Amino acid sequence: MADKILMKGNEAIAAAAIKAGCMHYFGYPITPQTEIAAYMAKVMPKIGGTFLQAESEIAAINMVYGVASAGKRVMTSSSSPGVSLKGEGLSYLAGSDLPALIVNVQRGGPGLGGIQPSQSDYFQSTRGGGHGDYHMIVLAPASVQEMAELTVKGFELADTYRMTAMILADGTMGQMMEPVSIDDLKVNPAPEKPWATTGTKMAREHNIVNSLSLVPEELEELNFKRYDRYKVIEENETMYEEYMVEDADIVLAAFGIAARVSKNAVDEARKLGIKAGLIRPITLWPFPKAPFKAAAEHAKAFISVELNMGQMIEDVILATESKRPVTLCNRAGGMIPDPAQVLNAIKEVNGGIA
Numbered sequence: 001m002a003d004k005i006l007m008k009g010n011e012a013i014a015a016a017a018i019k020a021g022c023m024h025y026f027g028y029p030i031t032p033q034t035e036i037a038a039y040m041a042k043v044m045p046k047i048g049g050t051f052l053q054a055e056s057e058i059a060a061i062n063m064v065y066g067v068a069s070a071g072k073r074v075m076t077s078s079s080s081p082g083v084s085l086k087g088e089g090l091s092y093l094a095g096s097d098l099p100a101l102i103v104n105v106q107r108g109g110p111g112l113g114g115i116q117p118s119q120s121d122y123f124q125s126t127r128g129g130g131h132g133d134y135h136m137i138v139l140a141p142a143s144v145q146e147m148a149e150l151t152v153k154g155f156e157l158a159d160t161y162r163m164t165a166m167i168l169a170d171g172t173m174g175q176m177m178e179p180v181s182i183d184d185l186k187v188n189p190a191p192e193k194p195w196a197t198t199g200t201k202m203a204r205e206h207n208i209v210n211s212l213s214l215v216p217e218e219l220e221e222l223n224f225k226r227y228d229r230y231k232v233i234e235e236n237e238t239m240y241e242e243y244m245v246e247d248a249d250i251v252l253a254a255f256g257i258a259a260r261v262s263k264n265a266v267d268e269a270r271k272l273g274i275k276a277g278l279i280r281p282i283t284l285w286p287f288p289k290a291p292f293k294a295a296a297e298h299a300k301a302f303i304s305v306e307l308n309m310g311q312m313i314e315d316v317i318l319a320t321e322s323k324r325p326v327t328l329c330n331r332a333g334g335m336i337p338d339p340a341q342v343l344n345a346i347k348e349v350n351g352g353i354a
Contacts, residue, residue, distance in 0.1 A: 002181050010033055016151035020156075022155065023049035031079065032079060037053065071190075076103070079106060083102070105170070117175075125138045136165060136166045139166065144180045148182060172256075230286075248295070249301070258305045264342075292320050299324060301325050301326070301327070329345035
């Protein structure tokens with residue numbers, strides 16, 4: 001096993017992307033993700049890769065579109081308002097069935113908001129991110145090591161299903177430092193991409209990459225086929241972690257830094273004799289419905305712990321089929337709940353359980 005080194009979460013993402021074979025990065029600086037661009041600016045020229053600070057987020061995502069069309073592993077990163085600017089390009093990528101990796105290290109909003117960590121882009125990412133009917137694969141790391149591992153996973157899933165994958169982290173995950181191993185990351189090589197626009201070399205028909213479809217019957221068929229592929233992803237690619245859920249009366253749902261806080265609160269609740277547990281979604285889309293549905297058979301209540309005004313809670317309610325009450329424990333605007341707040345929420349719910 002290779003030695004671990006101390007890295008920021010943002011740096012781990014950049015290093016893992018290069019390990020995964022990403023040789024092309026296009027971005028624009030915005031707090032709290034700028035270290036990704038800074039790392040790429042330093043390293044990419046040394047390895048023969050491409051780093052380009054675009055004139056805007058809109059330009060960056062369209063450069064990603066171009067490189068993805070050529071079949072290369074490509075990446076961009078930003079933070080909340082910057083990702084909003086990329087929204088049209090994300091929809092074009094989906095409409096053209098192009099694989100790419102997008103990183104959103106979230107900050108507080110709406111608008112310019114603040115530079116402190118948030119999870120308020122959950123709706124934006126899990127419901128598409130731009131216009132039209134489509135999804136992105138959304139991965140939510142809860143450690144610096146996972147920042148690296150899910151970056152590699154994101155590239156591989158994007159290639160496998162010919163769609164955009166997103167790392168949805170909060171500012172805390174991007175800025176915190178932990179030991180991480182990059183050399184031990186397992187990377188599968190990129191598959192052949194016969195659809196790519198690499199030049200025909202007089203050996204095949206022209207490939208065309210385009211999201212425009214003016215015949216409504218054809219566009220409908222494309223959307224139906226795309227959603228058939230999404231069903232396969234929902235069946236095969238959901239990822240989650242369960243912690244003390246087997247006998248839990250109260251089950252917490254949380255991702256990212258909120259999950260780390262929640263796990264501490266679960267431990268403290270258990271010391272008090274309260275049977276609490278945690279389900280941590282790792283894929284936010286596809287959302288891991290199965291463990292919540294199963295937990296709803298024995299748990300008496302659920303608490304969604306979030307750094308926003310309540311977004312993932314809607315998916316928890318849907319996954320549990322409203323069989324049990326679901327309440328919200330949250331902070332917003334860049335604030336993070338501490339274990340004591342989450343523990344108090346568990347106590348309050350426990351006091352209302354007959």
